[in-house]
Amino acid sequence: MSWDQILQALRESTQRVLLDITQLLPGVLALIIVVAIFWGLASLCAWGVRRIMRAARADERINRGMGEWASSQNPSEVVARIVFWVLMIVGILFGVSLFSEASPQSPLAAQLVAYVPGVVTAVILLFGGSVVARFLARSVLISGVNMNLHYARILSLGVKWLVLVLTAAMVLEHLAIGGVIVVLAFGILFGGIVLALALAVGLGSRDLVSRSLEREVARSTPDAIEEHVHHF
Amino acid sequence: MAEAELLASGVQTAARSVPEQAELVFGLPSYAAGEQGRELIVRLAEATALINASAALILPQSLEVEPVLGLPAIALQSTAAESNALPWLASFLQMRSIARAAMSLQAKSCVILGPDAYHLSAGAIAAFAEPILKSEFDLAMPRYPLRPAEGLLNRGILYPLTRSLYGKRVHFQLPMDAVLTQPMMRLIGEPPNSKTAGSLPWLSVEAAVAGLRICEVPLAVHHQPRTDGADLTAVLASVLGPLFQEMETHASFWQRSRGSVEVPQRPNAVWPETKNESIDAQRMIESFMLGSRNLQEIWSLVLPPVTLFELKKLARLPAEQFHMADSLWVRIVYDFALAHRLRTINRAHIFGALTPLYLGWAASYALEIGATTSAVADARTEKLAAAFEADKSYLLSRWRWPDRFNP
Numbered sequence: 001m002s003w004d005q006i007l008q009a010l011r012e013s014t015q016r017v018l019l020d021i022t023q024l025l026p027g028v029l030a031l032i033i034v035v036a037i038f039w040g041l042a043s044l045c046a047w048g049v050r051r052i053m054r055a056a057r058a059d060e061r062i063n064r065g066m067g068e069w070a071s072s073q074n075p076s077e078v079v080a081r082i083v084f085w086v087l088m089i090v091g092i093l094f095g096v097s098l099f100s101e102a103s104p105q106s107p108l109a110a111q112l113v114a115y116v117p118g119v120v121t122a123v124i125l126l127f128g129g130s131v132v133a134r135f136l137a138r139s140v141l142i143s144g145v146n147m148n149l150h151y152a153r154i155l156s157l158g159v160k161w162l163v164l165v166l167t168a169a170m171v172l173e174h175l176a177i178g179g180v181i182v183v184l185a186f187g188i189l190f191g192g193i194v195l196a197l198a199l200a201v202g203l204g205s206r207d208l209v210s211r212s213l214e215r216e217v218a219r220s221t222p223d224a225i226e227e228h229v230h231h232f
Numbered sequence: 233m234a235e236a237e238l239l240a241s242g243v244q245t246a247a248r249s250v251p252e253q254a255e256l257v258f259g260l261p262s263y264a265a266g267e268q269g270r271e272l273i274v275r276l277a278e279a280t281a282l283i284n285a286s287a288a289l290i291l292p293q294s295l296e297v298e299p300v301l302g303l304p305a306i307a308l309q310s311t312a313a314e315s316n317a318l319p320w321l322a323s324f325l326q327m328r329s330i331a332r333a334a335m336s337l338q339a340k341s342c343v344i345l346g347p348d349a350y351h352l353s354a355g356a357i358a359a360f361a362e363p364i365l366k367s368e369f370d371l372a373m374p375r376y377p378l379r380p381a382e383g384l385l386n387r388g389i390l391y392p393l394t395r396s397l398y399g400k401r402v403h404f405q406l407p408m409d410a411v412l413t414q415p416m417m418r419l420i421g422e423p424p425n426s427k428t429a430g431s432l433p434w435l436s437v438e439a440a441v442a443g444l445r446i447c448e449v450p451l452a453v454h455h456q457p458r459t460d461g462a463d464l465t466a467v468l469a470s471v472l473g474p475l476f477q478e479m480e481t482h483a484s485f486w487q488r489s490r491g492s493v494e495v496p497q498r499p500n501a502v503w504p505e506t507k508n509e510s511i512d513a514q515r516m517i518e519s520f521m522l523g524s525r526n527l528q529e530i531w532s533l534v535l536p537p538v539t540l541f542e543l544k545k546l547a548r549l550p551a552e553q554f555h556m557a558d559s560l561w562v563r564i565v566y567d568f569a570l571a572h573r574l575r576t577i578n579r580a581h582i583f584g585a586l587t588p589l590y591l592g593w594a595a596s597y598a599l600e601i602g603a604t605t606s607a608v609a610d611a612r613t614e615k616l617a618a619a620f621e622a623d624k625s626y627l628l629s630r631w632r633w634p635d636r637f638n639p
Binding site for chain 2: 135136139141142143144145146148150152155230231
């Protein structure tokens with residue numbers, strides 16, 4: 001192979017890459033423009049919704065009607081955010097679809113379009129998982145403390161990490177990272193934790209657990225210390 | 233009119249003689265048939281004779297309603313909220329249904345009596361209704377003879393908080409007995425809606441906000457709500473949740489109210505001194521310590537740094553020196569009320585996080601009063617209530633500017 005042939009091959013491959021990039025450019029531009037337009041539209045709609053709800057005193061009415069409104073944000077703020085993000089997701093999906101249409105010959109565009117739904121699902125899963133993990137961890141911690149469990153914090157941490165690890169495994173699966181390895185690793189890790197706990201309780205901490213249980217039983221017997229206190 | 237209106241208001245009529253109009257209605261939400269039930273009805277008939285008024289009974293739906301001793305009776309139909317409530321809360325919730333039924337009967341006054349009212353004499357029942365029948369007041373609230381270690385939730389939160397907010401010194405905020413006039417019945421007997429369904433009737437709060445006249449009548453009866461087995465966090469949530477909700481509803485009223493006044497007593501309560509048994513506060517202290525070790529992260533979302541620092545100091549004290557200052561407890565209650573309003577943390581978690589703190593206060597109170605008399609305990613409760621009043625400006629500041637005012 002002569003030097004000219006090598007240069008020719010390099011020139012051709014460079015031209016192919018540049019051509020691919022040029023084919024992608026209109027799509028990328030369309031994607032950016034659409035996302036920008038939808039960002040403006042989403043901001044405008046969210047602002048409008050917030051103003052309308054405040055003008056209609058919706059926060060007070062919802063708070064009055066629903067004694068148990070669970071969010072720390074005002075209802076109008078929550079609705080405005082929902083409107084913003086729904087429009088943004090629609091904008092991104094629309095932009096991606098335009099990107100795909102604008103670059104029909106590019107295999108890179110096709111792969112990118114196919115990957116987007118997985119990314120959106122993964123982001124939602126990550127957000128939902130971390131919220132659920134925090135909520136469950138707090139619930140377990142508070143309940144454990146009020147049940148006088150001295151290991152309430154460990155229990156709470158266990159629940160939190162269990163949910164987070166489960167979420168991470170689901171996210172990686174949706175992002176198609178790791179494939180079977182993630183599932184296998186999660187199975188081994190999860191099974192390992194359960195087995196370790198079973199062995200620890202069954203063998204290592206047998207005496208400790210039995211003493212702890214005996215203490216709990218002794219506490220709940222009628223002959224235990226009577227406080228003579230009536231809270232109500 | 234009677235039958236149609238009663239049915240429309242969710243009340244089933246008895247087989248016989250529902251009066252067109254009864255001057256006085258006795259509502260018995262916790263009435264149970266049997267010897268004690270019959271005894272109570274006899275007392276009511278005697279009281280009616282003493283008062284010399286036409287009267288009717290309102291009884292729970294579960295009973296076969298029969299006119300007893302000449303008193304016509306009607307049955308209450310429980311609402312969904314009453315049926316689904318914790319058993320000990322249902323009696324309080326039924327007060328609204330009773331008020332509605334009494335309004336349908338065009339009753340001038342309504343006497344609601346709790347499950348242990350059979351201990352009362354006919355004279356005591358008549359005396360309880362007297363201030364209302366004489367049109368001197370709109371609401372007669374009972375004043376019970378409590379032992380020092382009883383009604384701790386009332387002593388520690390309900391009484392002092394409502395007194396500082398609404399300016400009336402009504403000692404029992406969730407009584408099982410009360411006498412209402414028509415304006416009061418209208419206030420609590422509104423048709424069920426999303427706001428009132430399942431909400432506790434805070435009689436004195438509603439009356440204070442509406443500017444109605446309130447009096448207290450000594451009632452020598454000892455109700456013990458059946459809270460056995462109920463989780464303390466659930467009890468706190470079911471009582472304090474509605475009270476904090478009421479704070480939000482009436483914020484414009486209590487922000488203007490200053491100080492507090494005694495409500496008239498008819499006649500003055502004079503109870504024999506009861507001595508307390510010594511209370512072992514060790515388990516309550518342990519619960520507080522456990523909370524202090526584990527819940528700092530959650531408390532820090534609700535309480536300001538100064539309060540957290542005080543709590544840490546408290547947790548380091550040996551059990552025999554354990555003492556929670558009134559000012560600290562007052563701010564804890566105010567901060568949790570604010571957290572409930574702002575939803576700083578999930579409302580399901582608020583009362584769970586408050587439980588160890590409440591037990592800490594209860595332990596401190598128990599150690600302080602020791603084996604004393606009810607008079608000493610009542611004086612201690614008054615001192616705490618005065619501390620709530622004195623620090624009301626703290627609540628006002630935090631309520632109005634929660635972000636700017638955070639000591």
